[in-house]
Amino acid sequence: MDKSILEGRPALARQIEDVAEVAGYLWQKGWAERNGGNITVNITEYVDDSMRALPAIGAPVQIGLTLPHLKGCWFFCKGTNKRMRDLARRPMENGSVIRILDDCSSYEIVADLPVKPTSELPSHLAVHNDFVERGLDYRASLHTHPIELVAMSHTDKFLKKDVLSNLLWSMIPETKAFCPRGLGIVDYKLPGSLDLAASTIRELEDYDVVMWEKHGVFAVGCDIMEAFDQVDVLNKSAQIYIAARCMGYEPDGMTLEQMQEMSVAFNLPK
Numbered sequence: 274m275d276k277s278i279l280e281g282r283p284a285l286a287r288q289i290e291d292v293a294e295v296a297g298y299l300w301q302k303g304w305a306e307r308n309g310g311n312i313t314v315n316i317t318e319y320v321d322d323s324m325r326a327l328p329a330i331g332a333p334v335q336i337g338l339t340l341p342h343l344k345g346c347w348f349f350c351k352g353t354n355k356r357m358r359d360l361a362r363r364p365m366e367n368g369s370v371i372r373i374l375d376d377c378s379s380y381e382i383v384a385d386l387p388v389k390p391t392s393e394l395p396s397h398l399a400v401h402n403d404f405v406e407r408g409l410d411y412r413a414s415l416h417t418h419p420i421e422l423v424a425m426s427h428t429d430k431f432l433k434k435d436v437l438s439n440l441l442w443s444m445i446p447e448t449k450a451f452c453p454r455g456l457g458i459v460d461y462k463l464p465g466s467l468d469l470a471a472s473t474i475r476e477l478e479d480y481d482v483v484m485w486e487k488h489g490v491f492a493v494g495c496d497i498m499e500a501f502d503q504v505d506v507l508n509k510s511a512q513i514y515i516a517a518r519c520m521g522y523e524p525d526g527m528t529l530e531q532m533q534e535m536s537v538a539f540n541l542p543k
């Protein structure tokens with residue numbers, strides 16, 4: 274390999290370091306078995322003229338979708354069949370930097386190695402296309418398998434709108450403060466399907482973290498740390514709930530008044 278695209282580009286390198294750090298947390302937490310999970314980050318704002326002039330290291334690849342708002346955008350994506358635990362140690366060998374071509378329906382890999390992006394790239398890119406269209410600052414998308422949250426998605430009683438959000442918020446005050454939009458729910462759909470992507474995009478209008486029933490979560494944020502932190506605080510609440518149930522009782526949870534008081538004190542949405 275020639276020198277990495279990250280050399281001499283500290284701001285871009287910092288973004289990739291954060292992706293690697295989060296990938297390590299996902300593995301340590303047991304949320305990323307084998308090649309489970311995905312990370313895609315819109316890095317367009319870190320691209321300079323010399324980077325734009327770089328040749329591709331592979332032929333254009335069809336995305337399978339036309340994404341009109343991603344023309345000229347750049348992404349770092351985890352590679353297909355790559356492990357989070359390997360992405361943590363060697364991000365540029367287990368992920369790649371791609372640019373979207375002018376037709377808005379194909380991409381090419383620019384650096385560092387010809388690592389083919391995740392098979393879920395079309396759905397991740399569709400989410401990013403929606404963010405650019407809506408003028409949002411969201412740059413990162415994360416899919417992972419948090420054990421306790423997934424366990425809670427195996428019963429109907431938690432899958433009705435906002436039932437799980439309110440339960441998780443009530444377990445510890447910070448969950449509402451740091452995941453103020455709560456947890457959206459998408460009922461079971463085939464992994465990687467366009468149906469799953471479309472439902473996720475719909476839920477992301479109201480939530481930053483979406484539960485995929487009996488599968489995992491999809492989280493977004495202005496950067497990858499923010500996306501991870503929201504899943505982390507939600508899953509901490511799920512662990513507290515389950516710990517209480519294991520001690521043989523249904524936890525009381527904070528009252529609605531106490532949660533309302535949090536919303537006012539922290540100036541939280543809705």
Ligand SMILES: [Zn+2]
Pocket residue numbers: 309310416417418464488489
């Ligand atoms: Zn998954």
